[in-house]
Amino acid sequence: MKTIEVHASRSYSIHIASGLLDSAGELIRPLVSGSRAVVVSGEHVFRLYGMPLCSALERAGFQTLGYMHRSGEQNKTFANYERLLERLSFLDMGRSDLIVALGGGVTGDLAGFAAATYQRGMRFVQVPTSLLAMVDSSVGGKTAVNLNSWKNQVGCFYQPALVLCDPALLRTLPEREYRCGCAEVIKYAVLGDADFFAMLERKPISAQEEEVLARCIAMKRDIVERDEFDCGERQLLNLGHSFGHAVESCSRNAVAHGEAVAIGMAMIARAAAAKGILPDAERDRILALLYENGLPVDCAYSADALWRAMLKDKKRSGDAINLIVPERIGRCRIVKTPLAELEDWLRLGGAS
Numbered sequence: 001m002k003t004i005e006v007h008a009s010r011s012y013s014i015h016i017a018s019g020l021l022d023s024a025g026e027l028i029r030p031l032v033s034g035s036r037a038v039v040v041s042g043e044h045v046f047r048l049y050g051m052p053l054c055s056a057l058e059r060a061g062f063q064t065l066g067y068m069h070r071s072g073e074q075n076k077t078f079a080n081y082e083r084l085l086e087r088l089s090f091l092d093m094g095r096s097d098l099i100v101a102l103g104g105g106v107t108g109d110l111a112g113f114a115a116a117t118y119q120r121g122m123r124f125v126q127v128p129t130s131l132l133a134m135v136d137s138s139v140g141g142k143t144a145v146n147l148n149s150w151k152n153q154v155g156c157f158y159q160p161a162l163v164l165c166d167p168a169l170l171r172t173l174p175e176r177e178y179r180c181g182c183a184e185v186i187k188y189a190v191l192g193d194a195d196f197f198a199m200l201e202r203k204p205i206s207a208q209e210e211e212v213l214a215r216c217i218a219m220k221r222d223i224v225e226r227d228e229f230d231c232g233e234r235q236l237l238n239l240g241h242s243f244g245h246a247v248e249s250c251s252r253n254a255v256a257h258g259e260a261v262a263i264g265m266a267m268i269a270r271a272a273a274a275k276g277i278l279p280d281a282e283r284d285r286i287l288a289l290l291y292e293n294g295l296p297v298d299c300a301y302s303a304d305a306l307w308r309a310m311l312k313d314k315k316r317s318g319d320a321i322n323l324i325v326p327e328r329i330g331r332c333r334i335v336k337t338p339l340a341e342l343e344d345w346l347r348l349g350g351a352s
């Protein structure tokens, strides 16, 4: 088992090992004084892994309850958050009891925000089941729900007590979702590790999963420890996300998050090359790696529509937005961009 320690406002461990789900109870028990655990999950994931997780928790002395939410980003709503809180209250859960998020990013965000706010905070453990959640959303304490169709508009930072990453759970992940996770993996490589990028060029992600998970999680841990509350360096993790979130919004979630991040990364690489910031050859390597991983690289929306969607971006401050721009594979910088110049970046990135 690989273990990565995170020292943020709360310190916690991230364990990575195949078959870890079975040991969840014994790993969680010492961290929780209460005796009850609510396992929050989407319907599909609960059918696959809900019972094995509940059994593992019960073997360690927990009384378990399942809570299923509707799957999909469009269900990460205030109404579903409220429903979960009402359920916790109905069950008379206390602050020392436990919420486990068993699922992908939607489940982690929804359950995490409920855990952070119910009775001002209860114990929270993440058991990510998607590649995207394993390498990104389960680490670092971001929780949120959407407001109308705007992403992550209401939420808070709330670090979990533990993260259990079991790559065996990826075997049942639909192929499209797996590819979405690959986009986040490639993001880490472009962001800060040229050797890692070359490693991804040599061998498919699925053939080196544990090593890939450990590298991505360690990179995220380092950034979160230096900038937990997203005031500076953590914004680098938004590589591909500013344009990507706009694509996601314009598509009304028909384009999945990871696909949108891939399109966003391709767009910013094209724009950076057009502006002479990124060498053309490095742009081509980024586009090729995305493409080889089955990810989209072309944008179907107009610069004007994307620009309007970007006005809702949380990273906007006044009349400027911070774009994360690659200078080399393995090195990116934050470029404060006036809204008036954004359409130019979008057009150079390939928007119509």
Ligand code: GLY
Binding pocket: 136, 137, 139, 140, 142, 230, 234, 237, 238
């Ligand atoms: N997913 C970006 C972050 O955690 O900051």
